[in-house]
Amino acid sequence: MSYEHILLAVDLTEESQQVAEKAVILAQQSSSTLSLVHVIEPLSFAYGGDVPMDLSTIQEQLDEHAQQRLTEFAAQQAMPIKQTHVVTGHTESEIHRIAKETDIDLIVVGSHGRHGLSLLLGSTANGVLHGAKCDVLAVRVKG
Ligand code: AMP
Numbered sequence: 001m002s003y004e005h006i007l008l009a010v011d012l013t014e015e016s017q018q019v020a021e022k023a024v025i026l027a028q029q030s031s032s033t034l035s036l037v038h039v040i041e042p043l044s045f046a047y048g049g050d051v052p053m054d055l056s057t058i059q060e061q062l063d064e065h066a067q068q069r070l071t072e073f074a075a076q077q078a079m080p081i082k083q084t085h086v087v088t089g090h091t092e093s094e095i096h097r098i099a100k101e102t103d104i105d106l107i108v109v110g111s112h113g114r115h116g117l118s119l120l121l122g123s124t125a126n127g128v129l130h131g132a133k134c135d136v137l138a139v140r141v142k143g
Contacts, residue, residue, distance in 0.1 A: 003032045003135075005082070007104040009095050009128065010038050012069050017076075019110040019139045024078050026108070026137070035083040037098045038070045039091040063088065092127035104134055111138035 008023040010016045027034040040062060043055045067086045074081040083102065087094045099107055111125040125138040 002030045003027075003106040005102065005104050006032050006034050006106045006108060007095070007099050007102070008034060008036050008108045009091075009110075009124070010036050010070065010073060011110070011124075012038055012066065012073065015110055015141045016073065018141055019108065020073075020077060022137075022139045023108040026106075028079060032106075033082040034077070034079060035085065035102060035104075036070060036074055036081055037085040037087065037095055038066055039094045040066055040086065040088045041091060042088055045090075059088075091124055092131070095128050096131055096133070099132065099134060106135045106137060107132060108137045108139060110141045112141055 003026070006023060006027050008020060010020070023034060026032070043051075043059055043062075047055070063086060067084075070084045070086055074084050085098050085102075087098065089097075095107060095109075098104070107128055109125045109128050111123060125136075129136045129138070
């Protein structure tokens with residue numbers, strides 16, 4: 001199977017490297033380019049109007065920090081990374097948007113292989129699969 005441009009969704013947790021290793025192998029095998037996306041959910045999603053202060057400075061700091069961490073993560077990979085996207089919004093919708101805008105033909109996400117209800121409802125992998133306009137690979141994360 002051959003892909004041209006793979007998008008790896010990175011949550012910047014310790015598990016990200018496990019998922020990245022599979023994405024890199026796949027990209028190398030199919031002579032594909034690889035890009036990364038990290039989504040920051042806005043603080044206002046969590047706190048809404050409940051916090052009587054301006055969250056924009058904290059939000060900016062979070063964005064800068066995430067950009068720095070994603071750049072470092074990209075540099076650690078065993079192949080060059082074409083683009084690194086740090087975007088703000090709803091995780092699944094932003095991954096879909098970036099995939100569409102950058103002509104992605106495979107999205108790679110991590111999956112915890114949960115059971116029962118949380119398997120059906122909880123996972124980002126599940127959310128990304130639904131509504132994706134291209135293939136989605138869920139890489140089983142151990143632990
Ligand atoms: P979760 O189901 O939330 O534990 O996440 C599983 C996978 O979804 C991660 O390994 C990532 O591939 C992807 N993911 C979760 N959160 C984010 C995020 N904020 N930005 C990009 N990808 C994410």
